[in-house]
Amino acid sequence: MNIALTAHDAKKELMVQFCIAYCGILSRHNLCATGTTGKLVEEATGLSVHRFLSGPQGGDQQIAARISCNEIDLLLYFRDPMQKQALEPHDKNLLRLCDLNNIPVATNIATAEVLIHGLERGDLDWREIVKL
Numbered sequence: 001m002n003i004a005l006t007a008h009d010a011k012k013e014l015m016v017q018f019c020i021a022y023c024g025i026l027s028r029h030n031l032c033a034t035g036t037t038g039k040l041v042e043e044a045t046g047l048s049v050h051r052f053l054s055g056p057q058g059g060d061q062q063i064a065a066r067i068s069c070n071e072i073d074l075l076l077y078f079r080d081p082m083q084k085q086a087l088e089p090h091d092k093n094l095l096r097l098c099d100l101n102n103i104p105v106a107t108n109i110a111t112a113e114v115l116i117h118g119l120e121r122g123d124l125d126w127r128e129i130v131k132l
């Protein structure tokens with residue numbers, strides 16, 4: 001499965017800790033991420049992460065383009081609800097595109113835990129059929 005990772009600044013450490021905790025599961029999938037998030041995850045876990053541009057340079061939009069083409073199977077997007085960034089149009093658009101393509105998305109760690117266990121159990125295997 002193709003998993004995309006991105007996190008607002010205040011949630012990057014949480015993303016790193018999440019990826020350390022679930023390194024075993026994540027290592028069996030293709031990971032991509034916005035630039036800074038991807039760098040931090042790679043450094044902390046040794047996982048191979050395809051890094052797009054950093055968010056402010058358009059990395060979010062590179063992920064959005066892949067979501068539009070239904071090339072992402074799971075988005076982990078740890079948002080800081082106290083940050084203005086969470087209200088920006090491109091931020092909302094990423095979530096809208098997930099809804100458009102029925103792509104599972106977690107915007108907080110509680111949901112991410114559920115989705116990662118579901119991924120491991122095979123709950124998201126239907127994504128492979130949809131893409132045939």
Ligand SMILES: O=C(CO)COP(=O)(O)O
Nearest residue numbers: 007034035036037054055
């Ligand atoms: O902009 C981001 C989230 O909206 C994340 O981008 P970076 O991972 O490059 O900081």
